[in-house]
Amino acid sequence: MKFIRSIFEPLRIISKRNMVLLMAAEMVLALIAWQLSGGGLIPTPTKVLQALGTIVGSRDFVDNLFASLSLTIKGMVISIVIALLISYLAMIPVFYPIARFVVKCRYLTLTGLIFLFTLWTQNGHQLKISLLIFGIVPFFVTSLLSVFEGINVQEFELCTTLRMNSWKTWLEVVVRGRLDQVFEVMRQNFAIAWLMITSVEGLSMSEGGLGVMLIKANKYVQLENVFGTLVIIFILGVLFDYVLGQMRHWLFPYTQLQTRR
């Protein structure tokens, strides 16, 4: 009874074990609700599970998975490099307007730019990478600038009293001091990249990928396969999120010291 009361109390911290139990229970409830409400247009979990088995066992699944992963990772790495460069340089006044412009590019729709990017790039792979980068970088830069602009002025003053010049201060406070938050931004944007991958894969289907599998399943109204593919994409996304989260705690142990547990 006490436990039941505690899970409805705001700001209550429950043990890790109880939280896992709570998650499992809510997941089972959601699956039961899905099973009971399904059967019409939406396939039931059992049908999705069967489709999942078929998809994973299919001949070209590994190739498609590899195509999506490699595209995402390649797009992410290039985006991170570009976004970090723009964001770190934004601390130097002459580069700040460029960073602000990139931030505003969030409001440019990708669909309207596909034609332009098709002209600029030489093949489907380049087109997909370019769109992925263009889609991620503005969000990445927005988050990074928000981190940097939120730095307490006293940290900069501390550097001044420790006789650091402006370059050393920039390196200590903005670069080193915010590496953990940069990693967190990267983790969040990986989710955006993973979300976008299925959209851009449809632009050039010759390389395959999970997005192509989705488009084909949609085309032939194979809803079990659509849901099965979505479950794979979801599970992989959650897995990446977990791995990156663990890596952050391992690389930056101090990040866990000031959070509610």
Next chain:
Amino acid sequence: MNTYTKQKVLLKAEDVNLQYGDKQILRDINFSIQDIHREGVAQGQVVSLIGRSGIGKTQLFRILASLIKPTAGVVNIEEDQHPVQAGEMGIVPQHYVLFNHRTIYQNLKIGLDNAAVKLSDAEKQQIIKDYADTFELTEHLKKYPAQLSGGQRQRVSIIQQVLTGNKFILLDEPFSGLDILMVDKVINLLLKVSTLHEQNTLIIVSHDIENAAAISDTIWILSTEEGKPGATIVKEYDLCQMGLAWTPDIRSNPAFVSLIKEVKSKL
């Protein structure tokens, strides 16, 4: 009676004014700190700047550290009386800002890394070890700032500034939020730092009159004068001259008690 002499001027503020738009914050601030000599002691200087909340103490503090420029006036320091430059005065802010991504050892080392005197890594390690022993921080050297208590963070913050080689250290509300036992520890720490070097000068900005006065050799009162805009130093007390400096158990001294009453009345 403590015998002492006051020699060269170490810090001098001349006609310092600060104005934001039409609002005068500080007006005609003038003071100086002289090097105090006592036989057998490397006696540094401890000055308290007392004033009510919001009077402009922190702004004066930032001017002294050259973090902001005054609208008029100048602050000169050291024996050659050159205008103070940012980085020549250490600051220990009220919330003891440290680099949270660095361990305590690294936080202290960064002070030495930027010191005027260049040292080898082995020398730095030895100095940090010595200071950590003296100020009871040895067991915390591998920890991160978030793992320390407020008092421990304050010690690290002060030593970081000392290791940088700053002889002038400004402390913003060093007794704020500490219990009585911790206040005693901080007082001992400040006295220890002030006697590490002849020219070490601590300027304590506080509204805790009794504790600040108990370790000071000079008190400045920052307040407003009737009919005049902005705050200024309305009174300076030379505790050395009054025989109230460097005295243990000063709090029970009737002259000290009446001094505290008088200071309160001036605020």
